[in-house]
Amino acid sequence: MQCRTVLTRIDALRTRELASIEKTAVEQHLLTCYSCVESQADVVDLADAIKSLAVVPERSCREAVKEQIADSFDRVGDAWVAFSNGRIRMIAEAESIDDVREAYAKKHGRVLEPGTIPEPLRRQVEAAVNGEGVATPKVDLDAANDLEHDVMQTLVRIPRGEVRTYAWVARQAGRPRAVRAVASIIARNAVPYVVPCHRVVPSSGGVGNYIFGSATKRALLEREGVNVDELDALAREHVRYIGSRTTHIFCFPTCRDAKRIQEKNRMPFRDADDAMEHGYRPCRHCQPVAA
Amino acid sequence: MKNSWTVGELAGEPDRREGGDLAVAVHRCEPGAFERLIDRFEQPLFGYAHGILQNAFDAQEVVQDAMMRAHKALTRQYDEARCAALALRPWLFKTVRNLCLNKRRSKRSSLEQPLETFDDGRIGPFVSLEGSDLERKEEIELLRRAMALLPVDARELIVLRFMEEMSYAEIAKTVGQSEAALRGKVFRSLKLLRDALEKPATQKGVAYAM
Numbered sequence: 001m002q003c004r005t006v007l008t009r010i011d012a013l014r015t016r017e018l019a020s021i022e023k024t025a026v027e028q029h030l031l032t033c034y035s036c037v038e039s040q041a042d043v044v045d046l047a048d049a050i051k052s053l054a055v056v057p058e059r060s061c062r063e064a065v066k067e068q069i070a071d072s073f074d075r076v077g078d079a080w081v082a083f084s085n086g087r088i089r090m091i092a093e094a095e096s097i098d099d100v101r102e103a104y105a106k107k108h109g110r111v112l113e114p115g116t117i118p119e120p121l122r123r124q125v126e127a128a129v130n131g132e133g134v135a136t137p138k139v140d141l142d143a144a145n146d147l148e149h150d151v152m153q154t155l156v157r158i159p160r161g162e163v164r165t166y167a168w169v170a171r172q173a174g175r176p177r178a179v180r181a182v183a184s185i186i187a188r189n190a191v192p193y194v195v196p197c198h199r200v201v202p203s204s205g206g207v208g209n210y211i212f213g214s215a216t217k218r219a220l221l222e223r224e225g226v227n228v229d230e231l232d233a234l235a236r237e238h239v240r241y242i243g244s245r246t247t248h249i250f251c252f253p254t255c256r257d258a259k260r261i262q263e264k265n266r267m268p269f270r271d272a273d274d275a276m277e278h279g280y281r282p283c284r285h286c287q288p289v290a291a
Numbered sequence: 292m293k294n295s296w297t298v299g300e301l302a303g304e305p306d307r308r309e310g311g312d313l314a315v316a317v318h319r320c321e322p323g324a325f326e327r328l329i330d331r332f333e334q335p336l337f338g339y340a341h342g343i344l345q346n347a348f349d350a351q352e353v354v355q356d357a358m359m360r361a362h363k364a365l366t367r368q369y370d371e372a373r374c375a376a377l378a379l380r381p382w383l384f385k386t387v388r389n390l391c392l393n394k395r396r397s398k399r400s401s402l403e404q405p406l407e408t409f410d411d412g413r414i415g416p417f418v419s420l421e422g423s424d425l426e427r428k429e430e431i432e433l434l435r436r437a438m439a440l441l442p443v444d445a446r447e448l449i450v451l452r453f454m455e456e457m458s459y460a461e462i463a464k465t466v467g468q469s470e471a472a473l474r475g476k477v478f479r480s481l482k483l484l485r486d487a488l489e490k491p492a493t494q495k496g497v498a499y500a501m
Contacts, residue, residue, distance in 0.1 A: 007478055008474040008475045008477075009474060010478075011452070011474070011477055011478060012474055015458070017459055042485065043478075043481060046481055046485065047452075047453045049431075049434055050434070050438075050449060050453040050454060050484075051453065051454060053431065053434060054338060054454060055337065055338050055341045055347075056338075057333065057337040057350070057351050057354065058347065058351065059351075060329070060333060061329070061333060061351065061354060061355040061358060062326065062329050062330075064355055065325070065329060065359060066326065068359060068362075069325055069362050101320060102319075102320075105366060109362070109363065109366035110320065110366075111320050111322055113322065
């Protein structure tokens with residue numbers, strides 16, 4: 001072995017990172033070459049001295065990083081509520097917080113630690129669960145993409161005591177053809193109750209599915225003042241809209257204007273085209289047809 | 292003879308296992324897992340960033356940024372299998388390395404004269420681990436100045452190899468070069484350091500090519 005080959009290996013020899021054949025060859029050379037032995041001593045000296053140059057940061061980034069990666073949770077009634085910076089990030093019902101932690105980690109990639117929910121947020125969750133409705137829910141939509149954002153905004157605008165269809169939400173969110181995509185966004189709503197995804201029902205009738213089960217959805221809607229039995233009856237007749245014979249305006253059956261129509265003036269319609277052929281125009285409040 | 296390099300004993304082997312487990316714990320968002328990662332790696336990463344940047348403030352910023360990126364990658368971007376197979380230490384060092392090089396690129400002009408931008412120990416000081424006598428302090432100070440004179444790639448290798456005590460296999464993963472090439476470069480870096488130590492007065496910066 002030549003000196004230059006040996007020199008590039010004496011450091012690896014120091015930490016026993018050489019294969020045995022190489023190790024033997026290097027050691028053989030060192031027995032005979034004084035200049036390489038000197039270099040070896042120098043490498044060992046320098047390696048030792050350099051260790052004393054350790055540096056430490058003035059302060060740890062622990063707290064700053066932790067603030068960015070951990071959120072808090074608290075219990076409100078039967079629900080677990082995760083929140084950060086005064087906004088609700090997730091509402092879930094589960095046996096144990098560990099299930100919520102897992103879902104939260106998947107969605108937000110953050111840890112959940114016990115905390116005390118701010119009073120305004122607690123009141124919002126309680127009001128929403130009791131069917132009182134929340135006008136401006138304080139929810140965190142930072143992780144949402146554009147469509148998710150628009151869908152959430154649309155849901156919030158469905159008034160308490162009324163329901164809309166998935167197709168309607170898709171249209172109001174600006175994506176009339178993406179009904180399926182919109183429906184799956186609604187199904188994945190991380191903040192149920194306060195963002196009223198329960199107010200969206202299938203066009204075909206019935207209350208449809210819900211994250212906490214159809215029965216919960218039905219009860220919640222009834223608590224908000226929706227006549228679910230009447231909705232079922234209309235669905236059986238394939239009636240989607242109700243028109244008024246006096247104003248010649250047609251609405252969703254749960255629209256606050258539709259509820260005021262006297263029984264004798266109620267005119268049922270199966271679809272919007274039928275209503276318009278009869279000379280009816282869509283309601284400006286519930287917007288059964290694109291404005 | 293040629294291929295026998297790769298079968299050498301790897302000093303980094305036990306560490307790699309620990310890294311995979313920790314990465315999986317972080318991936319699962321286990322409480323306290325990421326704090327453990329920070330406690331384990333913050334100082335070494337800071338030392339490395341400081342070695343490249345020679346500036347405590349920038350080094351701290353880079354380390355924090357790297358930690359945030361690591362957390363995002365482990366929890367959001369990598370699946371569990373990838374976390375389990377991850378060589379955590381070289382991966383973290385590589386992240387810091389890339390961020391440091393970006394930072395250097397963005398403020399290259401100010402780094403052309405290392406002696407002037409070299410910080411004087413008031414922010415993020417070099418701390419001697421042992422020895423309080425004056426002579427030793429002076430020696431360390433000389434070494435510190437000599438380090439500052441080295442080209443950045445020499446400095447970085449010296450930090451990884453002698454301060455962080457990484458195996459050649461780990462350094463290869465961190466900086467993306469072959470172990471064979473690195474042996475030569477580490478030796479030449481040490482030689483540059485020795486030269487800089489021996490003629491500090493005349494030295495205005497070491498201009499050897501690596």
